Amino acid sequence: MIPIKEAIRSGVWLHCEYTDTRHDEIYPFRIKVLSFRKLNLAEVDNAEELNLKDTDCDLWIMELEAINIKKEPVSPTYSVNNLILVDNDGFRFHVFEDSHLRCWSGFAEKSKLNRFYGSDLTPKIKAVGAIPFQLPVDDEAVYSISVREGSVREA
Amino acid sequence: MIFLNDAIKNGTWFHCEFPVKDQLYQFRLKVLSFQKLDLTEVDEPEKINNWKDTIIWLMETEIINLSKEPMFSGFLSKIYLKNQYGSKFGRSGDSHLDNYSEFSKKKRLNRFAGQYLNPKIKAIGTLIYRLPISDESIFQILIFDGNISEE
Numbered sequence: 001m002i003p004i005k006e007a008i009r010s011g012v013w014l015h016c017e018y019t020d021t022r023h024d025e026i027y028p029f030r031i032k033v034l035s036f037r038k039l040n041l042a043e044v045d046n047a048e049e050l051n052l053k054d055t056d057c058d059l060w061i062m063e064l065e066a067i068n069i070k071k072e073p074v075s076p077t078y079s080v081n082n083l084i085l086v087d088n089d090g091f092r093f094h095v096f097e098d099s100h101l102r103c104w105s106g107f108a109e110k111s112k113l114n115r116f117y118g119s120d121l122t123p124k125i126k127a128v129g130a131i132p133f134q135l136p137v138d139d140e141a142v143y144s145i146s147v148r149e150g151s152v153r154e155a
Numbered sequence: 156m157i158f159l160n161d162a163i164k165n166g167t168w169f170h171c172e173f174p175v176k177d178q179l180y181q182f183r184l185k186v187l188s189f190q191k192l193d194l195t196e197v198d199e200p201e202k203i204n205n206w207k208d209t210i211i212w213l214m215e216t217e218i219i220n221l222s223k224e225p226m227f228s229g230f231l232s233k234i235y236l237k238n239q240y241g242s243k244f245g246r247s248g249d250s251h252l253d254n255y256s257e258f259s260k261k262k263r264l265n266r267f268a269g270q271y272l273n274p275k276i277k278a279i280g281t282l283i284y285r286l287p288i289s290d291e292s293i294f295q296i297l298i299f300d301g302n303i304s305e306e
Contacts, residue, residue: 053266057276091274092224136275 001144013155068121076116173301202251
């Protein structure tokens with residue numbers, strides 16, 4: 001696991017691998033985290049369309065560059081969308097799925113959240129986009145980057 | 156033993172846990188209310204399965220997932236009720252009532268319909284129970300193949 005603040009500060013490239021256990025196939029990709037910030041809902045057009053049902057939580061956005069290093073185009077479902085955040089207590093947070101936030105809103109395009117919503121990642125070509133997380137309200141939490149069903153290390 | 160009426164009256168938080176394969180799921184539970192469904196509040200009530208023949212009760216809850224991973228709301232079917240005669244009643248489901256109706260949004264039935272609960276984040280939602288109930292019924296809250304205890 002790589003602490004997110006450290007990854008941003010150092011600008012390090014991370015080598016990630018997601019394993020599709022059903023088909024026993026590994027999907028390698030590289031990422032560089034550019035920023036990580038709390039989302040102000042006022043930034044989102046038609047925010048009432050967001051599928052927000054819980055309280056005591058915030059939405060955060062992680063902006064990143066990603067490069068698919070598999071030999072063929074890969075859906076974000078088999079790569080970037082398997083990134084997770086792990087807090088200092090070991091609790092794991094998956095990417096927040098919301099079609100308005102990630103696809104249909106104007107904000108999705110402006111923030112590049114739409115890049116990893118559906119379009120494949122072509123091998124060797126850098127894709128710049130963002131992924132959202134729903135996290136508890138906790139200013140003391142320290143988050144690290146990991147991969148669900150996979151691994152991450154410095155490239 | 157944890158009685159439903161006492162749980163609501165005292166506003167107690169309960170710690171619940173149950174194993175699935177080699178993983179122990181844990182969550183906190185607070186019961187806010189338990190009320191008989193008034194069908195006149197539901198849009199298109201005729202779309203509820205067997206809507207004329209059953210009495211539906213709604214348990215409004217606050218739940219905080221304490222497991223390390225997101226927990227699928229289907230696991231909340233582990234919460235069941237037992238009356239003073241030993242009869243057990245599991246959570247019920249109905250696609251109109253807990254997903255497609257406007258009522259499902261208004262009463263937060265949709266929060267626990269095919270959704271995930273993130274760790275540490277409070278989820279407020281409502282569970283459905285179909286009960287052959289009388290006014291004398293006294294219910295305990297239990298967890299199938301698991302434990303519930305007062306915090």
